[in-house]
Amino acid sequence: MGEILVGTCSWTDRALVGSSWYPAGRRDAEGRLRHYAERFPVVEADSTYYGLPSVRTSELWARRTPDGFVFDVKAFSLLTGHPTRPAALPPGLPADVRSPKALDEVWRRFADGVRPLREAGRLGAVLFQFPPWLRPGARARDVLAECAARTAGWPVCVEFRHPDWWRDEERRATTAELLRSHGFSAVAVDMHPSLPSTVPPVTPVTSPGLAVVRFHGRSPAWGTGSKEDRFRHEYADEELREWLPRVRALAGRTERVHVLFNNCCADAAVRAATRMRELLRDGA
Structure with a gap:
């Protein structure tokens, strides 16, 4: 049976920082990370989606977390085809930021930024979350x-x-084989079950080392409204219990499973992660 690590998709989200979850005296950058890492064994670093990670920041993350703690690092927006703010780009790039020369430089800087985590054994995975426009087909295979x-x-x-x-079953098999051919782990998701953009809650295993589940919340405002509208959801026990046999089945087929909560409204994600760990531990 593989190891199941449960955590959240950020420890610096403004709503979480503004809640009462971080105690007085531990609300600076170092204190927050140490407080989080004392309670969970994994976290997703989502700041690297909005700006390229720096070597210095990764070194500090590694230094401030205990042995065995891991970061899933979200790929920079430009590397997954998302819109990217000009202010987030390094200076000196060509005017066409999607030109081969510009992309080479961005990839180099991203690789340099995550290297300290890799060297310290703190890199759980790099998450490539591709946008809705990336559909199955030749272009996607090239990407x-x-x-x-x-x-x-x-x-x-x-x-x-x-x-x-x-x-459907045929497409799922094709997608899983495509990911498997590159050694990529598939990410399973939980979200509102009946929206046009809903990704079904399938749990393929495409790498023997890792499977990932991301809980986005079940807000009907997914894809519309403000960030708070999209992610506002309090997971009930029955919703978490739906996933217990799936998570355990993944652990039976992989060395490690990362279960990450992305319902980042106030402290909803850390509370859901805590409850999921309790349910998994208690055999519910």
Whole structure:
């Protein structure tokens, strides 16, 4: 049976920092991370989606966390085809930021930024969350092939946002084999079950080392409204229990499972993660 690590998709989210979860005296950058790492064994670093990670920051993250703690690092937005703020880009890039020369430099800086985590044994995976426009097809296969070439030797997990990737048994088998051919771990998701953009809660295993489950919450405002509207959800026990046999089945087929909560409204994610650990521990 593989190890199951439960945590959240951020420890610096503004809503969490503004809640009462971090005690007085532990609300600075170092204190927050140490407080979090004393309570959970894994976290997703989502700040690396909005800005390239720095070597210094990764060194501090490694230094401030105990042995065995791991970070899943979200890939920078430009590397997954998302819109990217000009202010988030390093200076001196060509005007066409998607040109081969510009992308080479961005990939280099991203690799440098995560290297301290890799060297310290703190890198759980790099998460490539692709946008809804990336549908199955030749273009997507090319994108994944380039990603594999750029990340050779890295632990990588992939989340698709378009539901066609997992729409039926035939497509699921094709998608799983594509990820498996690149050594990528598939990301399973929990979200509102009946929206047009809903990705079904399938749990394929495409890498023997890692499987990932991300709980986005079940807000009907997914894809619309403010960030708070999209992620506002309090997981009930019965919703978490739906996932217990799936998570345990993943652990039976992989060395490690990361279960991460992304319902980042106030302290909802840390409370859901805590409850999920209790249910898994108690055999509920």
